[in-house]
Amino acid sequence: MVSAMVTRHRTTAALALALGLALVAPMGADAARPADPTPGASGVGDPFFPHGGNGGYDVASYQLDLSYQPDTKTLAGKERISATATQTLSSFNLDLRGMDVGAVWVNHQPARFSRDGTDGQELTVTPRKSLKKNQRFTVSLSYAGTPEVVTDADGSKEGWVPTADGALAVGEPQGSPAWFAVNDTPADKAIYDVSMTVPEGLTAVGNGSLVSQRTRKGETTFRWRTRNPMASYLATITLGRFEVTRSRTPDGLPVYVAVDPALVAASAPVVAKIPDMVAFFEEQFGPYPFEIVGAIVDDAPEVGYALETQTKPVFDRAPDEATMAHELAHQWFGDSVTLSTWPDIWLNEGFATYAEWLWEQHSGGATTADQFAALYKTPATDEIWNPAPNALAASEQLFSTPVYNRGAMTLEALRVKIGDKNFSRLLRSWYADNRNGNVTTADFTALAAKVSGQDLGAFFTVWLTTPAKPATW
Numbered sequence: 349m350v351s352a353m354v355t356r357h358r359t360t361a362a363l364a365l366a367l368g369l370a371l372v373a374p375m376g377a378d379a380a381r382p383a384d385p386t387p388g389a390s391g392v393g394d395p396f397f398p399h400g401g402n403g404g405y406d407v408a409s410y411q412l413d414l415s416y417q418p419d420t421k422t423l424a425g426k427e428r429i430s431a432t433a434t435q436t437l438s439s440f441n442l443d444l445r446g447m448d449v450g451a452v453w454v455n456h457q458p459a460r461f462s463r464d465g466t467d468g469q470e471l472t473v474t475p476r477k478s479l480k481k482n483q484r485f486t487v488s489l490s491y492a493g494t495p496e497v498v499t500d501a502d503g504s505k506e507g508w509v510p511t512a513d514g515a516l517a518v519g520e521p522q523g524s525p526a527w528f529a530v531n532d533t534p535a536d537k538a539i540y541d542v543s544m545t546v547p548e549g550l551t552a553v554g555n556g557s558l559v560s561q562r563t564r565k566g567e568t569t570f571r572w573r574t575r576n577p578m579a580s581y582l583a584t585i586t587l588g589r590f591e592v593t594r595s596r597t598p599d600g601l602p603v604y605v606a607v608d609p610a611l612v613a614a615s616a617p618v619v620a621k622i623p624d625m626v627a628f629f630e631e632q633f634g635p636y637p638f639e640i641v642g643a644i645v646d647d648a649p650e651v652g653y654a655l656e657t658q659t660k661p662v663f664d665r666a667p668d669e670a671t672m673a674h675e676l677a678h679q680w681f682g683d684s685v686t687l688s689t690w691p692d693i694w695l696n697e698g699f700a701t702y703a704e705w706l707w708e709q710h711s712g713g714a715t716t717a718d719q720f721a722a723l724y725k726t727p728a729t730d731e732i733w734n735p736a737p738n739a740l741a742a743s744e745q746l747f748s749t750p751v752y753n754r755g756a757m758t759l760e761a762l763r764v765k766i767g768d769k770n771f772s773r774l775l776r777s778w779y780a781d782n783r784n785g786n787v788t789t790a791d792f793t794a795l796a797a798k799v800s801g802q803d804l805g806a807f808f809t810v811w812l813t814t815p816a817k818p819a820t821w
């Protein structure tokens with residue numbers, strides 16, 4: 349799905365291209381002939397994940413019909429993707445890791461496919477008839493197998509992580525292709541409609557609202573649907589034994605919380621704060637982005653982190669209050685306002701960490717100024733100062749200390765620099781202007797300059813891209 353932001357960028361590029369062509373193309377009948385169909389690219393050029401995402405099309409929706417057997421760890425899937433070609437396509441790729449693909453159809457016609465792409469995550473599909481630019485098309489496929497645990501460059505696990513009673517599905521930054529075929533770039537948001545069939549007694553929890561739940565012959569099918577477009581790394585369909593609580597916030601927002609039975613008591617005090625946290629962040633940033641909120645608390649501490657899966661963050665253990673605040677704040681910054689490429693990860697993590705500080709200040713604890721002062725005391729040789737949060741060398745630095753802590757410090761320094769009123773206007777406009785969209789660091793620094801009327805070039809160079817402890821700014 350093309351967001352407003354992305355549309356604007358693409359439109360500019362298309363215009364430049366059209367002007368360029370107009371200068372060189374000979375006039376006459378030839379000029380109007382459509383381009384020869386070519387293969388879509390096998391990546392979208394992300395500096396950290398060259399094979400993540402694919403060129404030549406834009407997905408509107410994913411419809412998944414899945415079933416999972418925890419005892420054999422096997423997943424069977426039927427998938428249907430609705431997309432639009434953005435170029436004339438002789439073939440195109442999807443990202444899929446492992447799994448045996450049974451058949452692929454394009455526009456209901458059998459299509460050829462191969463798996464011999466780079467980096468083990470490419471499914472190349474060649475339709476019978478090439479696709480025209482701007483043509484809408486559907487891809488259907490069936491697949492089965494044991495989904496992969498994906499190990500990232502920093503050693504962390506993601507993808508499809510089996511648990512004692514089911515599996516945890518987390519996909520940041522590159523795990524989603526473990527369980528479905530996807531255009532795995534955060535820049536192509538889409539609607540998700542996911543049904544998952546599991547043995548009776550287990551619960552499968554996905555993004556958005558529960559559309560139906562039906563038990564038949566010892567199996568239960570849960571169907572989940574997102575109302576808002578979602579980046580692929582935020583998709584989940586975590587399953588296992590869960591105690592489910594459904595309620596509403598005082599404002600009427602539905603709350604769906606699923607907790608591993610062993611963690612109910614330990615999670616209760618923090619889960620109970622979800623409505624207050626949502627209300628507080630609404631005051632700070634603007635209306636909650638989605639139609640439902642909640643949490644999935646699973647028992648999988650070997651994962652080692654929580655993830656802001658859209659509408660219902662996933663926790664690998666009973667969450668503490670700061671982590672709950674962090675993952676809920678991501679619903680605004682990360683999920684609704686989403687990075688376009690991975691090196692801009694501080695736009696997610698710096699903001700969510702700053703939101704933790706705001707929540708703690710609101711709760712009567714340390715102020716954001718206290719947090720900044722405490723971190724600023726760390727010596728210049730400390731790992732918090734290097735790399736700079738927006739000058740990461742490689743994907744293994746995506747979730748490093750500077751991204752979180754120095755990223756949040758950047759926002760606190762900015763608040764002091766431009767004043768409370770401008771800072772509040774900036775956070776609110778950043779969200780309001782980019783809801784459901786994709787952004788870049790340059791978009792943020794431009795908005796900061798506009799809102800404050802200040803030249804912030806040197807400030808952002810010192811804070812975001814200089815790999816040394818800031819001294820003056």
Ligand code: ARG
Binds near residue numbers: 500506656747
């Ligand atoms: N975004 C998550 C958070 O807010 C962290 C995800 C880490 N992912 C990973 N593969 N290590 O903390």
Ligand code: ZN
Binds near residue numbers: 674678696697700
């Ligand atoms: Zn985070």
